[in-house]
Amino acid sequence: MIIKPMLRSNMCFTSHPEGCDKIVKEQIDYVKTLPTIDGVKNVLVVGASTGYGLSSRICAAWQMKANTVGIFFERNAEGTRTASAGLYNSVAFEKYAAETGNKHYSINGDAFSHEIKKQTIDLIKKEFGKIDLVVYSIASPKRTNPDTGEVTASFLRTIGEPFNTRTLNINTGKLTQISLNPATEEEIAKTVYVMGGEDWKMWIDALQKADVLSDNVKTVAYSYIGPKQTAPIYRNGTIGKAKEDLERTAHELCEKMADINGKAYVSVNKGLVTQASSAIPAVPLYISILYKVMKNKGLHEKCIHQIARLFKDFLYNKDGVPTDEEGRIRIDDWEMREDVQNEISKIWDNISDETVSQYCDIAGFQEEFFQLFGFEVPGVDYEKDSEPSVQLNPLPL
DSSP states (O other), X not given: OOOOOOEETTEEOOOOHHHHHHHHHHHHHHHTTSOOOOSOOEEEEESOSSHHHXXXXXXXXXXXXXXXXXXXXXXOOBTTBOOOHHHHHHHHHHHHHGGGOSOEEEEEXXXXXXXXHHHHHHHHHHHTSSEEEEEEOOOOSEEEOTTTOOEEEOOOOBSSSOEEEEEEETTTTEEEEEEEOBOOHHHHHHHHHHHSSHHHHHHHHHHHHTTOEEEEEEEEEEEOOOOTTTTTTTTTSHHHHHHHHHHHHHHHHHHHTGGGTOEEXXXXXXXXXXXXXXXXXXXHHHHHHHHHHHHXXXXXXXXXXXXXXXXXXXXXXXXXXXXXXXXXXXTTTTTTOHHHHHHHHHHHHHOOTTTHHHHOOHHHHHHHHHHTTTOSOTTOOTTSOOOXXXXXXOOOO
16 A cells, blocks of 8 residues: 555654665664674663664674564554554564574563563573673553553653743744643652663563573663753653663662673663654754754764664773763763753754744754654655565564
């Protein structure tokens, strides 16, 4: 069928298989140009189908020449409904990964569940033995309790005071005022439960108990801090409380893995266009300004560039892992450079509807948003029939 983007608000409900395939191939081609990182044989990526998780799996396979297991929760096509972009991405990954000659297995299911953890461990024991790197890249707005089946949703709220700010309607190019109310204690707790470090800890606990973590294993989870303009809704809001919990978990995991010299890190990454970030007040305006400033300075990075730099210059730096005073890896270092943030602040304080097009990279934001779903990818014929139904490779018996 002919597949077109189906939009509602900040959501896109269709995905394009050929577009997703081409985006994955472009990331692979970039990583193939990089020096190889030696010493990592087996990598588990929990949340491996989109964004930073997908780029982590690609870097593991081509930058590290490692075997990989990718965990994700994606839907297949049904009737006239396309599969999710993450499934198309993962099928494309498997297709190109066949050329590596290594083992690459995908498990599609709820990473929060006991069943998927057990299935993953059984696969690791059978095919790999032990894992050298665990990447935790889950970005779900809901979490199902693995014992009770209760579903808990996170909340996008401030803490203490309402937040009044401007945001940018990417479709119209107009600035709008928006207000968010503060969270209740229950909403804060629920957000920490969904987006904090508990499930990351459960994964490492299960893997360690099963004795499938190698000596000197490393694990990394992804986070974001951001600038002062988004702090009330992000770092100082409910999401920020979850990220603080993630950071506490990293320190706890280091202690738990001390007997195998294991290390756990939180990597604070650069702000990028995601379906979630498009809906957070103030973030579309900030990111569109950020893109303009960083592109003008030759500093702009996409997910694949960030993760390749994370692996080479931080996690597997021969001189040790550089961190900030809190023990966090900061690959948002270029975003948070003083000259970048000073320029963003000047623009933020003076921007108007008349100057949005001058100071915001709206076209870049829109392109990256659509490309999340395989649309607006150069070289793809969107008037051509596509087969929406795809299949992952079967797992070994």
